Amino acid sequence: MLDHLIKGATVADGTGAPSYAADVGIRDGRIVAIAEPGTVTEPARSAEDATGLVLAPGFVDPHTHYDAQLFWDPYATPSMNHGVTTIAGGNCGFTLAPLNPDRPADADYTRRMMSRVEGMSLVALERGAPWNWHGFGEYLDALEGRIAVNAGFMVGHCALRRHAMGEDAIGGQPTPAQLAEMERLLHEAMDAGAWGLSTTQSSTHSDGDGQPVASRHARPEELLALSRAVGEHEGTQIEAIVAGCLDQFSDEEIDLLVEMSAAAGRPLNWNVLTIDAAVPERIPRQLQASERARKAGGRIVALTMPILTPMNMSLGTFCALNLIPGWGDILGLPIPERIAKLRDPAVRAELLRRANSPEAGVFRRLTTFERYVIGDTYSAANAGLTGRVVRDIAAERGQEAFHCLVEICAADGMRTVLWPMPTDNDPASWELRRQTWEHEDVLLGGSDAGAHLDRMCGAPYTTRFIGDCLRGRKLVGLERAVRMLTDDPARLLGLRERGRITEGYHADLVLFDPDRIDAGQARLVHDLPGDSPRLDSRATGIVSVRVGGTETIRDDEITGAVPGRVLRSGRDTETVSTRC
Numbered sequence: 001m002l003d004h005l006i007k008g009a010t011v012a013d014g015t016g017a018p019s020y021a022a023d024v025g026i027r028d029g030r031i032v033a034i035a036e037p038g039t040v041t042e043p044a045r046s047a048e049d050a051t052g053l054v055l056a057p058g059f060v061d062p063h064t065h066y067d068a069q070l071f072w073d074p075y076a077t078p079s080m081n082h083g084v085t086t087i088a089g090g091n092c093g094f095t096l097a098p099l100n101p102d103r104p105a106d107a108d109y110t111r112r113m114m115s116r117v118e119g120m121s122l123v124a125l126e127r128g129a130p131w132n133w134h135g136f137g138e139y140l141d142a143l144e145g146r147i148a149v150n151a152g153f154m155v156g157h158c159a160l161r162r163h164a165m166g167e168d169a170i171g172g173q174p175t176p177a178q179l180a181e182m183e184r185l186l187h188e189a190m191d192a193g194a195w196g197l198s199t200t201q202s203s204t205h206s207d208g209d210g211q212p213v214a215s216r217h218a219r220p221e222e223l224l225a226l227s228r229a230v231g232e233h234e235g236t237q238i239e240a241i242v243a244g245c246l247d248q249f250s251d252e253e254i255d256l257l258v259e260m261s262a263a264a265g266r267p268l269n270w271n272v273l274t275i276d277a278a279v280p281e282r283i284p285r286q287l288q289a290s291e292r293a294r295k296a297g298g299r300i301v302a303l304t305m306p307i308l309t310p311m312n313m314s315l316g317t318f319c320a321l322n323l324i325p326g327w328g329d330i331l332g333l334p335i336p337e338r339i340a341k342l343r344d345p346a347v348r349a350e351l352l353r354r355a356n357s358p359e360a361g362v363f364r365r366l367t368t369f370e371r372y373v374i375g376d377t378y379s380a381a382n383a384g385l386t387g388r389v390v391r392d393i394a395a396e397r398g399q400e401a402f403h404c405l406v407e408i409c410a411a412d413g414m415r416t417v418l419w420p421m422p423t424d425n426d427p428a429s430w431e432l433r434r435q436t437w438e439h440e441d442v443l444l445g446g447s448d449a450g451a452h453l454d455r456m457c458g459a460p461y462t463t464r465f466i467g468d469c470l471r472g473r474k475l476v477g478l479e480r481a482v483r484m485l486t487d488d489p490a491r492l493l494g495l496r497e498r499g500r501i502t503e504g505y506h507a508d509l510v511l512f513d514p515d516r517i518d519a520g521q522a523r524l525v526h527d528l529p530g531d532s533p534r535l536d537s538r539a540t541g542i543v544s545v546r547v548g549g550t551e552t553i554r555d556d557e558i559t560g561a562v563p564g565r566v567l568r569s570g571r572d573t574e575t576v577s578t579r580c
Contacts, residue, residue: 001027001042001043001044001045002025002026002027002032002033002040002042002043002044002045003026003027003028003044003045003046003549004025004026004044004045004046004047004048004546004549005023005024005025005026005033005040005044005046005047005048006023006024006025006026006047006048006050006055006509006511007023007037007038007040007047007048007049007050007051008021008022008023008037008038008049008050008051009021009022009023009024009050009051009053009054009055009511010050010052010053010054010055010514011024011034011054011055011056011501012054012055012056012478012479012482012501013056013057013500013501013502014056014057014482014483014486014487014490014499014500014501015483015487015500016479016480016482016483016487017479018479019054019478019479021036021037022034022035022036022037022055023035023036023037023038023039023040024055024501024509025040025042025044026507026509026546026549027549028549029506029507029548029549029550029563030504030505030506030507030549031501031502031503031504031505031506031507031509032503032504033503034501034502034503048544050511050543052513053511053512053513053514053543054478054482054511054512054513054514055501055509055510055511056083056482056485056486056501056509056510056511056512057085057482057486057487057490057498057499057500057501057505057508057509057510058083058084058085058086058486058498058508058509058510058545058546058547059082059083059084059085059086059462059485059486059510060084060085060086060087060088060485060486060489060490060493060495060498060499061079061084061086061087061088061445061447061449061459061462061489062088062269062303062443062445062489062492062493063088063091063239063269063271063272063303063445063446063447063448064076064079064087064088064089064091064447064448064449064450064451065089065091065092065094065118065120065448065449065450065451066079066087066089066151066449066450067089067090067094067095067096067153067450068096068114068120068124068125068128068129068450069120069124069128069450070089070143070147070151071128071129071130071142071143072124072128072129072528072529074146074147074148074562074564075148075149075552075558075562076147076148076149076151076449076450077536077558078449078457078459078460078536078537078538078539079149079447079449079459080148080149080545080552080553080558081538081539081542081545081553081556081558082459082460082461082462082463082519082537082539082542083462083463083510083512083539083542083545084149084449084459084462085149085150085508085509085510085545085546085547085552085564086149086150086151086152086490086495086498086508086567087149087150087151087152087449088151088152088153088154088195088493089151089152089153089154089450090153090154090155090156090194090195090198091154091198091239092117092118092156092198092200092202092205092239092241093156093157093158093198093199093200093205093213093215093241094113094114094117094118094156094158094159094198094200094213095136095139095153095154095155095156095158095159095198096110096114096129096131096133096139096159097133097134097135097136097138097139097159097189098134098135098136098139098155098159098160098163098185098188098189099131099133099134099159099163100134100162100163100166101134103166106162106163107131109162109207109208110159110162111125111126111208112207112208112209113158113207113208113213115208116206116207116208116210116318117205117206117207117213118448118450118451118452119318119451119452119453119454119455120450120451120453121453121454121528121529121530121532121533121534123528123529123530123532124528124529124530124532126529126530127529127530128528128529130142135188135189135192136155136185136188136189136192136194137188137189137191137192137193139153140153140192140193140194140566140568143566144565144566145562146562147562147564147565147566148547148552148558148561148562148563148564149547149552149564150498150508150547150548150564150565150566150567151564151565151566151567152193152195152493152566152567152568152569152572152573153194153195153566154194154195154196154197154198154237154239155185155186155189155190155194155196155197155198156198156199156215157197157198157199157200157214157215157218157223157226158200158213158214158215160182160185160186160226161174161182161214161215161217161218162214163181163182163185164178164179164181164182164185165178165214169214169217170207170211170212170213170214170217171211171217172217173217173219173222174222179222179225182222182225182226183225183226183229186226186229186230187229187232187233190229190230190233190236190569191233192568193566193567193568193569193570193571193572194236194568194569195235195236195237195493195567195569195573196230196233196236196237196238196239196264196266196569197226197227197229197230197236197238197239198238198239198240199215199218199223199226199238199239199240199241200213200215200216200240200241200242201215201216201218201240201241201242201243201253201256202216202241202242202243202245202246203216203243203323204243204246204323205241210332220256220259223256223260224259224260224263227259227260227261227263227264227266228263228264230264230266231263231264231265231266233569233570234569234570234573234574234575235494235569235570235571235572235573235574235575236264236266236569236573236575237266237267237268237269237492237493237494237576238260238261238264238266238267238268238269239268239269239270240257240260240268240269240270241270241271242256242257242270243361244286245270245271245272246274246361246362246363247274247282247361247362248281248282248285248286249285249286249288249289253289254288254289254292257270257289257293257300258289258292258293258296258298258300259296259298260298261293261296261298261299261300261578262293262296262297262298262578264298265297265298265577265578265579266298266299266575266576266577266578267298267299267300267301267492267576267578268293268298268299268300268301269300269301269302269303269443269445269492270300270301270302270303271302271303271304271445271446272303272304272305272446273286273302273303273304273436273442273446274304274362274365274424275304275424275429275432275433275436276365276423276424276429276432277424277426277428277429277431277432278423278424278429280432283432283436286302287302287439287441287442289302290302290439290441293578294441294578297578297579298578299441299576299578300441301441301442301443301492302439302441302442302443303443303444303445303446304433304436304437304442304443304444304445304446305444305445305446305447305458305461306433306437306444306461306465306468306484307460307461307464307465307468308422308424308425309447309456309457309458309461310419310420310422310456310522311420311452311455311456312375312417312418312419312454312455312456313366313372313417313418313419313420313455314409314414314415314416314417314418315331315338315342315405315406315409315414315416315418316335316409316412316413316414316415316416318331319455320363320366320455321363321366323363324351324354324355324360324363324366324367325354325357325359325360326350326351326354327351327354327355330342330347330351335413335414338414339410339414342406342409342410343406343407343410345403348402348403348406351402352367352402355367365420365422365423365424366420368420368421368423369390369401369402369405370389370390370391370394370401371389371390371391371420371421371423372389372390372401372405372418372419372420372421373387373388373389373390373418373419373420373421374386374387374388374389374390374393374408374416374417374418374419375416375417375418375419376415376416376417377408377412377416377417378412378413378415378416379411379412379413381411382408382411382412382416385408389421390404390405390408393408405418430473430475433475434475434476437475437476437484443484443488443489443492444461444465444484444485444488444489445489446458447459447461453528453532453533453534453535454524454532454533454534454535455535456522456535457522457535457536457537459537460519460520460537460539461519462485463512463517463518463519463539463540463541463542464518464519465481465484465485466478466481466482466485466512466517467517467518467519467540467541469481470514470517471515478514486499486500487499487500491576492576493573493576494573494574494575494576495567495572495573496572496573496574506548506549507546507548507549508546508547508548509544509545509546510542510544510545510546511542511543511544511545511546512541512542512543513541513543514541515541516540516541517539517540517541517542518539518540518541519537519538519539519540520537520538520539520540521537522535522536522537523535523536523537524536538556539556540556542555542556543555547561547563547564548563548564548565549563550563552564
């Protein structure tokens with residue numbers, strides 16, 4: 001007997017082949033029947049009529065930071081609401097394990113680092129996770145059997161360094177014994193099922209004390225030693241971030257990424273490839289790394305987002321503006337001093353000079369202040385400004401745009417919420433995206449779901465992208481859009497028997513209404529431990545989500561089932577070799 005029968009669905013199977021009408025039967029968590037509508041005769045415990053709906057494989061998000069959130073939110077919201085059934089965590093060099101049992105304070109250091117570098121609520125981190133592990137395998141075991149999505153995790157280089165080197169991980173170089181200990185810890189984690197190594201050299205990544213995170217101090221020989229260790233395990237990967245990911249790679253960064261992938265004989269992915277027709281030279285430069293890697297016996301894959309993800313800003317709390325060289329010194333001052341400095345014309349002029357300089361990199365996109373939209377305000381002086389564009393307000397007041405924005409924020413004690421309008425929402429940029437998606441080493445992803453919770457909400461990229469493909473710009477067709485969200489990431493990650501609707505594959509499925517599928521506007525909710533805030537987005541048109549055959553979402557409502565699995569390298573992933 002079948003556990004469930006989906007009748008008459010339009011099946012987009014994940015391969016990119018033309019969709020077709022079919023009945024799909026599920027038993028014991030697997031797809032066991034795909035047949036012409038009305039021809040499945042085996043009895044089923046439950047069934048539903050899916051006429052007019054699209055059945056696709058569950059979406060795979062290759063870049064998330066749900067490492068902590070899964071402990072208080074096993075449903076990985078809002079990703080699961082938007083059809084995601086498998087997530088990859090442990091990215092950017094940051095994981096919650098391993099923790100050195102001889103240094104209990106390392107857990108506090110890790111929490112403060114995650115709060116600073118990934119924008120997670122410190123209160124939620126402290127109250128929401130048990131922190132009852134030391135080894136990476138113990139961390140994975142703590143999640144096993146209590147999550148609704150499938151989840152796999154890389155090992156963070158920062159955690160390895162901290163475990164082996166203690167406080168010397170910041171600024172120091174490992175002794176031979178300490179490097180051997182890092183390698184041992186990495187091997188031990190991959191034996192337990194870790195997907196490989198993640199690391200960062202990005203200048204934007206600082207710990208809770210404002211110091212460059214541990215992996216930023218690693219030299220190439222350390223990174224290559226760890227990469228070689230990755231290559232000794234089945235079903236593993238590398239994920240790496242360098243400063244040039246934000247704009248354009250240096251020659252040295254390309255050399256490093258190529259050597260790491262070739263040393264491991266494994267794919268290396270990075271994020272995020274920013275596509276903007278105003279900077280047409282960026283794409284060929286960034287993809288040089290992929291071309292060189294293939295010649296050297298490696299593979300480098302760029303993650304890029306298929307939607308524009310708004311990110312709010314504030315002059316009162318840490319945000320992306322702090323990462324512009326010279327800005328952090330001013331925006332890090334106590335509020336009264338910050339306001340006084342920002343009201344100084346000379347200071348504003350210097351900040352604008354730095355913001356428009358080449359060293360600002362991709363953050364230059366955030367410095368067209370006349371295009372900012374005012375969000376929430378808190379003072380009588382700012383009444384009526386919410387939803388208005390700074391350009392118009394500045395014209396009324398006879399002020400330069402940045403000066404006007406500063407005065408608005410100062411009236412609110414720097415609490416004003418600001419929304420920069422994207423500069424790359426033009427037809428030329430969308431056409432450049434469409435062309436770039438054709439490249440064999442470009443993959444959709446980079447949502448950062450689970451991180452930067454009060455600043456952005458990238459998780460809904462799946463539903464918004466498909467909605468745009470069906471009813472908006474229509475840059476690619478339905479079948480290809482589904483493949484880009486399912487089989488493409490599944491193949492890069494080496495997922496066994498996931499990413500397609502094929503008999504024998506796991507029944508990770510999403511059923512949606514093609515006339516309605518979309519994502520709602522991000523809204524601020526206070527549902528984290530300690531009532532901390534985050535941005536959330538409702539899904540539209542998602543009829544059902546199934547993980548291993550068990551329904552986890554019905555009409556955008558969580559069912560409460562937790563059928564997800566911790567996906568472990570080797571058992572649940574196969575090697576995606578870069579060597580012919």
